[in-house]
Amino acid sequence: MTNDTHDPTRRSWVERSNSADTDFPIQNLPLGVFRRRGSGDVPGVGVAIGDQILDLRAARKLGLLDGLSPALADAAAASTLNGLMALGQLESSHLRHLLMRILDADGRLAEPQSLVAMDHAELLVPAAIGDYTDFYSSIFHATRVGALFRPENPLAANYKYVPIAYHGRSSSIVPSGTPIKRPRGQLKGPDDAPRVGPSERLDYEVEVGFFAGAANVLGEPLTLAEAEDRIFGLCIVNDWSARDIQVWESQPLGPFLSKNFATTVSPWVVTREALAPFRCPAFTRPPGDPPPLPYLSSPANEGAGGFDVRVEVSLRSAAMQRAGLAPFGVSRASLRDMYWTFAQMAAHHTSNGCNLRPGDLVASGTISGPGHGAEGCLLEMTRGGADPIELPTGEKRTFLADGDEVIMRAYCERAGYARIGFGECRGVIS
Amino acid sequence: MTNDTHDPTRRSWVERSNSADTDFPIQNLPLGVFRRRGSGDVPGVGVAIGDQILDLRAARKLGLLDGLSPALADAAAASTLNGLMALGQLESSHLRHLLMRILDADGRLAEPQSLVAMDHAELLVPAAIGDYTDFYSSIFHATRVGALFRPENPLAANYKYVPIAYHGRSSSIVPSGTPIKRPRGQLKGPDDAPRVGPSERLDYEVEVGFFAGAANVLGEPLTLAEAEDRIFGLCIVNDWSARDIQVWESQPLGPFLSKNFATTVSPWVVTREALAPFRCPAFTRPPGDPPPLPYLSSPANEGAGGFDVRVEVSLRSAAMQRAGLAPFGVSRASLRDMYWTFAQMAAHHTSNGCNLRPGDLVASGTISGPGHGAEGCLLEMTRGGADPIELPTGEKRTFLADGDEVIMRAYCERAGYARIGFGECRGVIS
Numbered sequence: 001m002t003n004d005t006h007d008p009t010r011r012s013w014v015e016r017s018n019s020a021d022t023d024f025p026i027q028n029l030p031l032g033v034f035r036r037r038g039s040g041d042v043p044g045v046g047v048a049i050g051d052q053i054l055d056l057r058a059a060r061k062l063g064l065l066d067g068l069s070p071a072l073a074d075a076a077a078a079s080t081l082n083g084l085m086a087l088g089q090l091e092s093s094h095l096r097h098l099l100m101r102i103l104d105a106d107g108r109l110a111e112p113q114s115l116v117a118m119d120h121a122e123l124l125v126p127a128a129i130g131d132y133t134d135f136y137s138s139i140f141h142a143t144r145v146g147a148l149f150r151p152e153n154p155l156a157a158n159y160k161y162v163p164i165a166y167h168g169r170s171s172s173i174v175p176s177g178t179p180i181k182r183p184r185g186q187l188k189g190p191d192d193a194p195r196v197g198p199s200e201r202l203d204y205e206v207e208v209g210f211f212a213g214a215a216n217v218l219g220e221p222l223t224l225a226e227a228e229d230r231i232f233g234l235c236i237v238n239d240w241s242a243r244d245i246q247v248w249e250s251q252p253l254g255p256f257l258s259k260n261f262a263t264t265v266s267p268w269v270v271t272r273e274a275l276a277p278f279r280c281p282a283f284t285r286p287p288g289d290p291p292p293l294p295y296l297s298s299p300a301n302e303g304a305g306g307f308d309v310r311v312e313v314s315l316r317s318a319a320m321q322r323a324g325l326a327p328f329g330v331s332r333a334s335l336r337d338m339y340w341t342f343a344q345m346a347a348h349h350t351s352n353g354c355n356l357r358p359g360d361l362v363a364s365g366t367i368s369g370p371g372h373g374a375e376g377c378l379l380e381m382t383r384g385g386a387d388p389i390e391l392p393t394g395e396k397r398t399f400l401a402d403g404d405e406v407i408m409r410a411y412c413e414r415a416g417y418a419r420i421g422f423g424e425c426r427g428v429i430s
Numbered sequence: 431m432t433n434d435t436h437d438p439t440r441r442s443w444v445e446r447s448n449s450a451d452t453d454f455p456i457q458n459l460p461l462g463v464f465r466r467r468g469s470g471d472v473p474g475v476g477v478a479i480g481d482q483i484l485d486l487r488a489a490r491k492l493g494l495l496d497g498l499s500p501a502l503a504d505a506a507a508a509s510t511l512n513g514l515m516a517l518g519q520l521e522s523s524h525l526r527h528l529l530m531r532i533l534d535a536d537g538r539l540a541e542p543q544s545l546v547a548m549d550h551a552e553l554l555v556p557a558a559i560g561d562y563t564d565f566y567s568s569i570f571h572a573t574r575v576g577a578l579f580r581p582e583n584p585l586a587a588n589y590k591y592v593p594i595a596y597h598g599r600s601s602s603i604v605p606s607g608t609p610i611k612r613p614r615g616q617l618k619g620p621d622d623a624p625r626v627g628p629s630e631r632l633d634y635e636v637e638v639g640f641f642a643g644a645a646n647v648l649g650e651p652l653t654l655a656e657a658e659d660r661i662f663g664l665c666i667v668n669d670w671s672a673r674d675i676q677v678w679e680s681q682p683l684g685p686f687l688s689k690n691f692a693t694t695v696s697p698w699v700v701t702r703e704a705l706a707p708f709r710c711p712a713f714t715r716p717p718g719d720p721p722p723l724p725y726l727s728s729p730a731n732e733g734a735g736g737f738d739v740r741v742e743v744s745l746r747s748a749a750m751q752r753a754g755l756a757p758f759g760v761s762r763a764s765l766r767d768m769y770w771t772f773a774q775m776a777a778h779h780t781s782n783g784c785n786l787r788p789g790d791l792v793a794s795g796t797i798s799g800p801g802h803g804a805e806g807c808l809l810e811m812t813r814g815g816a817d818p819i820e821l822p823t824g825e826k827r828t829f830l831a832d833g834d835e836v837i838m839r840a841y842c843e844r845a846g847y848a849r850i851g852f853g854e855c856r857g858v859i860s
Contacts, residue, residue: 130560131600136683146682156681161624162616166683167597167690170561171785172648181649183782186592186723194591196723196781218602218692219611245782251586252576253566253596254684260597261782262648293616293626351626352613352675352691355601 017050023421024048030268086358123267127359141368169260183261185245199242207237209363215356227346236266236425266425278412280306305341318403333369447480453851454478460698516788553697557789571798599690613691615675629672637667639793645786657776663699666855696855708842735771748833763799
């Protein structure tokens with residue numbers, strides 16, 4: 001058994017995890033929080049492996065975690081990932097190596113009674129999220145959306161200097177699968193006073209977020225290198241947005257009710273360590289763009305600060321569901337095309353002394369690539385509702401209709417490495 | 431002993447609470463979280479009474495809380511106020527009546543061993559604040575600040591319809607007395623690329639916030655009447671702001687690093703019940719202003735939705751401190767002059783289904799009145815730095831200098847009632 005946790009030849013005794021198309025091979029080992037469906041059990045930490053979940057509280061009772069430090073074993077038996085996130089990189093690495101030994105086909109730690117079938121589990125929001133921050137890091141998204149609202153000046157003068165962000169709402173973050181209620185709000189025509197009604201321009205935004213690990217004390221900024229180390233792991237984020245509410249409420253303090261009615265996260269946190277083979281250079285700025293300011297610049301970040309995480313959005317209407325049609329692919333893009341890396345976002349976030357706590361969620365902003373088909377939300381894809389997309393049923397969509405299901409998936413692929421999947425981030429509009 | 435908890439003739443066996451100038455007479459009974467200074471004790475819930483704190487965990491051990499329901503007694507012995515906030519209005523009222531019996535001069539429950547001198551206590555942030563929301567409810571503030579940045583259009587078209595707000599940062603909320611480190615950030619001249627340095631336009635904003643009690647489930651808006659009931663209690667909030675960082679970063683998503691480096695709260699939560707005698711009509715809209723939309727309108731709110739809480743800001747420079755000079759009064763205003771009431775803010779906040787959790791903090795926005803001397807921040811007071819204020823030492827201030835201490839106080843006064851004070855919200859710039 002090699003010590004390389006990325007070795008693509010490694011197999012597990014959990015059979016389905018050895019299939020080429022699984023999101024969760026033994027090289028992945030993402031962490032989440034679950035309980036047996038309908039059980040009302042206290043939630044516990046689990047690890048996704050193929051179509052199964054390794055229950056860490058059960059594993060601990062079986063003595064499988066005996067090699068870990070008491071703090072790490074306690075954190076693994078908790079009801080959120082916050083404790084594991086707080087322990088830092090070295091402990092995370094110990095856990096990864098132990099999990100690999102437990103699940104390795106050549107290991108001697110096969111304990112099927114510590115597994116729960118994913119089909120029998122309810123997957124929850126994996127951390128108690130203290131603060132949720134949402135960035136705006138795709139220059140393609142910012143430019144295309146900016147052109148709809150400010151054609152004369154699509155990209156604000158600060159964009160290439162400041163990783164733009166706002167604080168989102170923690171209380172309304174829900175796990176994949178939670179139905180999304182169409183929000184009501186103030187809707188404004190061009191002339192009249194606003195009326196109140198259900199949003200008529202309900203949209204998704206596909207994003208990837210990172211959970212902060214042991215981060216910084218209030219008043220002490222992180223360097224870019226420190227910020228990189230504080231990334232615990234990544235998940236998919238759907239930043240549901242009501243565009244009609246947004247356009248009316250956002251001056252002068254930014255979006256509020258247009259965003260805070262719900263944010264969906266995928267339940268599995270793919271660790272930074274699992275993603276090591278998929279690091280890539282930071283965005284290559286076109287000639288003429290200013291270089292990042294010194295606190296946002298380092299050769300390490302330029303060389304490998306990015307993550308090549310590919311995201312795909314698909315849509316299934318109620319009629320498609322009834323007809324048994326598969327979800328319709330709407331867009332594909334990669335996190336590698338973002339103007340700022342996660343390390344730059346975290347360094348900027350703490351540059352004024354603001355503290356990140358373990359379990360805080362920091363999202364990328366809508367992930368859009370340069371070309372058509374890579375627009376990460378409907379506002380952008382349909383050019384503000386001007387160009388509807390057509391579904392296989394012939395239905396047209398500018399924004400989301402009731403009964404529409406939005407399915408986001410993310411994964412990493414590279415020759416010579418096992419495919420690392422993120423699972424799904426789903427939600428049906430109700 | 432009367433059953434009226436607002437009876438101004440009621441006195442306590444804690445002598446200092448009977449003085450006319452105390453913030454904490456027996457009619458107030460604000461709740462906070464404290465520990466003995468330097469003790470490293472687990473924090474506990476306390477009640478301010480004169481210059482003393484009634485320690486509820488100690489009171490419970492002495493059997494003084496025996497009349498309460500087990501849930502209420504447990505919440506009173508916790509380390510944050512969240513549990514008490516979650517129990518709802520009826521339980522809060524039971525607690526208030528019991529505390530009054532314990533502390534009443536005519537009662538038989540005098541137990542000096544359950545008191546801790548305020549001088550010997552460290553006062554903490556009173557709740558685990560899940561989400562912190564900051565409104566922008568003074569039309570005087572919005573108009574004067576708007577005129578500095580957008581002279582042609584000081585008040586955005588949405589202002590009289592939408593209670594404007596943004597999400598702030600929970601992690602950097604600190605209790606009164608915590609030194610405030612001047613933030614660094616991107617500073618931008620009129621032409622050049624930005625440079626990075628300490629903010630040169632550091633400001634305070636005087637606000638009052640409410641802590642949410644048992645509130646709403648995700649997806650279920652609160653009516654205006656329900657929203658009123660979900661206000662647990664109030665505290666003073668200083669929304670420190672770095673104006674140079676703010677002006678450069680805020681487009682298009684609002685303020686971020688210009689605000690999230692620190693927010694100071696006063697440690698005592700003055701309950702809604704204690705404030706009942708100081709309710710006042712909602713703001714009288716001048717002729718020509720549109721009426722509030724139906725979900726923000728009710729006769730009850732118009733008649734008594736406001737709180738006449740008076741706020742005062744004073745400033746003491748390091749030189750004033752060395753010279754033994756008292757803080758210099760800078761401004762006075764009242765929460766009654768806000769364009770929106772707290773109930774309107776909470777109803778709007780939940781109108782899209784967004785959930786408020788017990789312990790969430792919702793702040794008013796800068797409290798400014800109509801006239802000069804009622805500007806709730808230096809940006810407004812000095813007209814963007816054009817008109818410095820002069821301190822008793824002859825020092826001038828446009829924005830805050832290192833060593834400056836900002837002291838905010840708030841109180842309610844009305845003939846025939848005991849004065850209800852909020853205590854202080856202090857911070858020194860370091």
